[in-house]
Amino acid sequence: MMKVADIMTTEVIQIRNSVKVAEAVRLMRQQGIHTLIVERNHDQDAYGIVTAFDIVAKVTAFGRDPQRVRVYEIMTKPCLVLNPELGVEYAARLLTSTGIHSAPIIQKSLLGILSISDILDQGDFLDKPLEVELAKKIQHLIADANSVCQQMGPDSKVCKRAxxxxxxxxxxxALQRSEKLEKTAFEAFYEEYPEAFKDGEYDTWCSG
Structure with missing residues (x-):
């Protein structure tokens, strides 16, 4: 699975919260971007974010003077942040479910920024859709489990773990497809080999 770190933009343009919106607009135009990360004021502070949508929706749409409005008045803080190790599919779900276009990547410090455009332009979902990759992994794990159970016996701990x-x-x-999982592979195995789980071993194993 491709990770956020694989496609994030590492050159992040930051701005102070006290800067006027007019300067934020000039910076966006100069850099050809639509998102600015608002700097933290101290180590325990949170990052903020200001986007072109914020400017248009909260300043332009109401005819406000961008020379008199400051970034802190229209920014979002704290903002949604992403872990660089997070799978791109889950990052996409987080962004779309919260209705935002981009988010900073933070792991102790600011590492980069990820946008919907990055996912669309660089994601590997065309060649490796997650549902297909998971289906392949399930088939591989089922084959391994069958092999282990044949060698070690259906009542062995390694079989159950497989x-x-x-x-x-x-x-x-099932989560990826938003479907209900009616029966797991282990439950099906339990039904086929009930003798391997005599004396409540199934319940004990399932409870950890």
């Missing part, structure tokens, strides 16, 4: 690994990915695939 099916647990299948279940985890099955649940993730």
């Amino acid at each position: 099916w647990q690994a299948v279940d985890v990915v099955q649940a993730e695939a």
